[in-house]
Amino acid sequence: MLTFTLKRLLSGVVLLFAVATATFFLAYAAIPDPTLGLLGSAATPEAQAALAAKIGTDRPVLVQYIDWLANMVQGDFGTSWKNFQPVGKQIGLKLPVTLSVVIVSILLSALLGGVLGVIAGLRPNTWIDKVVKAGAVILFALPGFWVALVLVMTFAVQLKWFPAVGFVQPSESIPGWLQSITLPAISLALGAIVMIAEQLRNAIIQADSQDYMRTLRSRGLPGWRIVVHLLRNSAPASLTILALMFVGLLSGAIIVEQIFALPGIGPLTLSSSQNGDIPMLLGITVITVIFVVVINFLLDILLGWVNPKARVK
Numbered sequence: 001m002l003t004f005t006l007k008r009l010l011s012g013v014v015l016l017f018a019v020a021t022a023t024f025f026l027a028y029a030a031i032p033d034p035t036l037g038l039l040g041s042a043a044t045p046e047a048q049a050a051l052a053a054k055i056g057t058d059r060p061v062l063v064q065y066i067d068w069l070a071n072m073v074q075g076d077f078g079t080s081w082k083n084f085q086p087v088g089k090q091i092g093l094k095l096p097v098t099l100s101v102v103i104v105s106i107l108l109s110a111l112l113g114g115v116l117g118v119i120a121g122l123r124p125n126t127w128i129d130k131v132v133k134a135g136a137v138i139l140f141a142l143p144g145f146w147v148a149l150v151l152v153m154t155f156a157v158q159l160k161w162f163p164a165v166g167f168v169q170p171s172e173s174i175p176g177w178l179q180s181i182t183l184p185a186i187s188l189a190l191g192a193i194v195m196i197a198e199q200l201r202n203a204i205i206q207a208d209s210q211d212y213m214r215t216l217r218s219r220g221l222p223g224w225r226i227v228v229h230l231l232r233n234s235a236p237a238s239l240t241i242l243a244l245m246f247v248g249l250l251s252g253a254i255i256v257e258q259i260f261a262l263p264g265i266g267p268l269t270l271s272s273s274q275n276g277d278i279p280m281l282l283g284i285t286v287i288t289v290i291f292v293v294v295i296n297f298l299l300d301i302l303l304g305w306v307n308p309k310a311r312v313k
Helices: 002-030 034-039 045-055 061-073 087-122 127-141 144-158 174-208 211-218 223-259 265-275 278-306
Strands: none
Touching: 002 061, 002 278, 034 045, 034 265, 061 278, 087 127, 087 174, 087 223, 087 265, 087 278, 127 174, 144 174, 144 223, 174 223, 211 223, 223 265, 223 278, 265 278
């Protein structure tokens, strides 16, 4: 297990380095002169040259990359070119909002997707299975932004159960915090619920058709122990989907935060892109990749514990 864990840690570090390097050079290729975006099209050449000297873009790109990488390894993500505030501090203020929505979405997806998948998988081709499959197809076909708008119009504007926009810090009010993230989290979670339910249903049906399950049933095991065996053999595929959905939910949060006016990473990413604030974009990318690497590492460890064969692979 130790060798397995070390290999996963090493692959995570290599992935982080590769993505960070690719993002750096792609950002400079897409924004060859950041001073234009920061100062506007009416900026004079003298003002552009002064700003370039201040933020260091008058140096060779390779030198900038080495400096940025050396600082990043020490936990310094640099200074924003837009407001000259530390990038890490600004992201740290926005990140809890985005993580609140994403984590609640993941929990909703795992709970509801798991329950629906088990119900449909234990009763294949029954009316319950058909209802779950039909609902999954309909929900998967609906655009996320349209679902978000319908939720706002129904539960915020008409019923007034939830606020239409804004975010309440949990330190101010736990009920207010839950109310402010419920609709955004549901908007994000619908697609993930469908995928997890479908994946778990198919995995349970496949596992239930194996010889060892017939043997367990012939021994007269109680129903709950049969379900436990089915879940243990069906869970790895659903956990993998859940980890992949985490990446998708982080991306989807950008749109949802715009719709619900949440002060998270989404609006910060959009404004940084429009202004050509490369240090901020790089900081957001690296921190996002760190979360993805950590989630996948924890998933690999969990899969290795649930299914020892995964360690060999």
